[in-house]
Amino acid sequence: MSSAAGQSALPGRGPGQVYEYDTLAARNSRLMPGDRLTVKIRRFDRSEGGAAYQEFSVPYRKWMRVLDVLNFIAEQDAPDLAYRWFCGSKMCGTCAIRMNGREVLACWEAVEPSMTIEPLRNLPVIRDLVVDRTPYENKVAALEPWIERTTPYPQFPEPLNHKQMKDASKALDCISCMCCYSACPVIGLGDLTNFAGPAPLVQLGQSALDPRNDPEKIKRSLAATGIFNCISCYKCEESCPASIPIVSRIIEPLKAKAALLVPEMAKHSLALRDIVAYRGRIDPTALILRVQGYRALSGLSRAIRLLLRGKINPFRTFLGIKTGAAPAASRLLGKDIHQK
Numbered sequence: 001m002s003s004a005a006g007q008s009a010l011p012g013r014g015p016g017q018v019y020e021y022d023t024l025a026a027r028n029s030r031l032m033p034g035d036r037l038t039v040k041i042r043r044f045d046r047s048e049g050g051a052a053y054q055e056f057s058v059p060y061r062k063w064m065r066v067l068d069v070l071n072f073i074a075e076q077d078a079p080d081l082a083y084r085w086f087c088g089s090k091m092c093g094t095c096a097i098r099m100n101g102r103e104v105l106a107c108w109e110a111v112e113p114s115m116t117i118e119p120l121r122n123l124p125v126i127r128d129l130v131v132d133r134t135p136y137e138n139k140v141a142a143l144e145p146w147i148e149r150t151t152p153y154p155q156f157p158e159p160l161n162h163k164q165m166k167d168a169s170k171a172l173d174c175i176s177c178m179c180c181y182s183a184c185p186v187i188g189l190g191d192l193t194n195f196a197g198p199a200p201l202v203q204l205g206q207s208a209l210d211p212r213n214d215p216e217k218i219k220r221s222l223a224a225t226g227i228f229n230c231i232s233c234y235k236c237e238e239s240c241p242a243s244i245p246i247v248s249r250i251i252e253p254l255k256a257k258a259a260l261l262v263p264e265m266a267k268h269s270l271a272l273r274d275i276v277a278y279r280g281r282i283d284p285t286a287l288i289l290r291v292q293g294y295r296a297l298s299g300l301s302r303a304i305r306l307l308l309r310g311k312i313n314p315f316r317t318f319l320g321i322k323t324g325a326a327p328a329a330s331r332l333l334g335k336d337i338h339q340k
Contacts, residue, residue, distance in 0.1 A: 030112075030113060031060045031064075031111070031113060032060070033059075033060060033061060033062055034059055034060065035059070035060040035113070036057045036058070036059060036060070037057070037058045037059075037060055037064075037069065037111055037112075037113060037114070037115065038055065038056075038057060038113065038114045038115070039055065039056045039057070039058055039069055039073065039114075039115050039117065040053045040054070040055050040056075040115070040116045040117065041053065041054055041056065041073070041078075041081070041117045041118075041128070041129070042116075042117065042118040042119065042128070042129070043081075043128050044119075044125050044127060044128055045127050045128075046125070046126060046127060051125075053116070054078070056073050056077055056078070058072050058073065059072075060111065063110075064110070064111045065106065065107060065108065065109060065110060065111065066097070066099055066104065066106040066107075066109045066110075066111055066115070066117065067085055067088065067095055067106040067107045068111070069111055069115070069117075070083050070085075070106060070117075070129075081128055081129075082126070082127040082128035082129060082130045083095070083097070083106070083128060083129040083130060084129070084130055085106060085107060087107070088107045089107060090105055090107060090108045090175075090241060091175060092175065093105070093175035093176050093177030093178070093241075094177070095107045095177075096120055096177040096178055096179050096182070096241075097117055097118065097119060097120065097129050098117070098118040098119065098120060098121065098182065099112075099115055099116070099117050099118075100112060100114075100115055100116055101116075102183075102239065103120065103179035103180075103182050103183050103239040104179070104241070105177060105179070105241045108241060117129065119131050120178055120179070120181070120182035121182040121183075121188065122181055122182055122184065122187040122188055122197075123135060123136065123178070123181070123182070131178075133178070136176075136178055136181060136197070136199055136200065139196050139197065139200040140199075140200045140203045140204075142224055143196065143200055143203070143204045143221045143224055143225065144217070144220070144221050145200075145203045145204045145206060145207050145208070145221070146207055147207045147210055147212055147213045147214075147217075148213065148214045148217040149212055149213075149214065150214045158212075160211070160212075164211045165210070165211075166249075167205065167209040167249050167250060167253045168205060168206055168207075168209040168210045170205075170244055170245060170249045170250060171202050171203070171205035171206040171209065171244070171250050172206055173242045173243075173244050174199075174202045174203065174206075174242065174244060175241070175242055176199065176203075177241060178199050179239040179240060179241060180197075180198040180199050180202070180235075180236035180237075180239055180240055180246055181197050181198060181199040181200075182239070183235040183236055183238065183239040184197055184198055184235060184236055185231070185233060185235060186229055186230065186231060193226055193229040194226035194229065195225070195226040195227070195229035195230060196224070196225040196226060196227070198230075198236035198246050198247075198251065200225075201225060201227065201230075201246075201250060201251055201254060202244065202246060202250055204221055204222075204225065204254070205250040205251075205253075205254060208221055208222065208254060208257065209250070209253055209254070209257075215261060218257060218261060219261040219262055222254065222257060222258040222261060222262055222265070223262050223265065225254070225258070227251065227254055227255055227258055227265070228255065228258070228265055228266060228268065228269060230247070230251055230255075232247050232251070232252075234247055255269070267291055268287075268291050271287055271290035271291055272287055273333055274290075275287055275290065276329050276333065277326075277329050277330045277333040278322070278326065278330070279320075279321070279322045279323065279326060279329075280322050280323035280324065280325035280326030280327075280328070280329045280330075281322075281323045281325065283316070283317055284306075284311060284312045285312040285313060285314045285316075285317040286317045288303075288312070289317075
């Protein structure tokens with residue numbers, strides 16, 4: 001098979017990202033019934049401690065999924081293998097795992113000739129491929145993802161148009177598989193940030209992006225998300241089996257709501273917007289001073305290194321030099337051009 005025929009972008013992957021043999025038909029064309037699959041599974045038992053990879057050889061059957069491989073191993077070779085699945089049809093999300101370094105649903109993912117199967121990241125492992133969902137569920141509960149109304153229903157059914165519900169409706173496609181939670185690099189930083197993570201934010205988006213919800217309720221929920229620690233890397237969107245545009249249609253609208261309702265959370269973002277609107281360009285020096293204030297002086301040696309490398313230019317900052325793009329930037333960002 002040629003490389004052009006064997007490669008295709010899968011919906012839900014990042015822009016421009018292509019994986020080899022990324023369709024079910026293309027992957028299965030590499031294998032014939034009876035071919036042996038090499039499968040390494042990360043085995044772990046909390047009571048015994050330690051983790052190790054165990055290798056299995058599985059005969060290929062046409063249209064075989066990763067879940068079929070796990071079922072075969074559990075029936076033939078390792079009856080003590082622990083893994084989760086329920087619906088087998090991309091509806092419940094319980095069979096999410098990592099296969100060859102990316103998050104997938106075992107019930108929906110085509111097999112490959114050689115596979116390394118691991119549990120999801122960023123969650124405690126109970127045994128083998130089974131993770132503890134408690135941290136995720138606790139975060140979701142803490143965000144109170146339900147609607148509280150301040151006004152009664154105007155009528156039943158309640159009139160809601162597409163424009164009002166376009167973002168919240170995308171969040172409703174979530175199957176709580178936690179693939180995005182595993183793929184998120186910020187969650188992987190542990191306690192260094194207070195970021196709730198993409199999966200809890202999708203759950204919150206179902207109610208916080210609903211126009212019927214009480215703004216005070218949304219404000220209280222958003223204050224607990226640490227949402228501005230999201231680095232918009234799009235790893236969550238790439239890994240989402242439901243092809244939910246998590247960053248562009250959920251996290252970014254939630255950030256906009258947070259900037260409006262809890263502006264102290266968005267100090268960096270609001271400062272950047274004001275600077276670009278006034279100067280028509282990004283000014284790192286002004287941004288550091290606006291966000292850190294006098295604390296920026298404590299990092300004087302770092303500032304000197306940035307200056308020597310041309311990363312900052314305090315002279316342009318203090319002279320208030322603008323670019324020709326300033327009027328357009330001010331108009332687009334909705335800011336008064338005379339605001340510094």
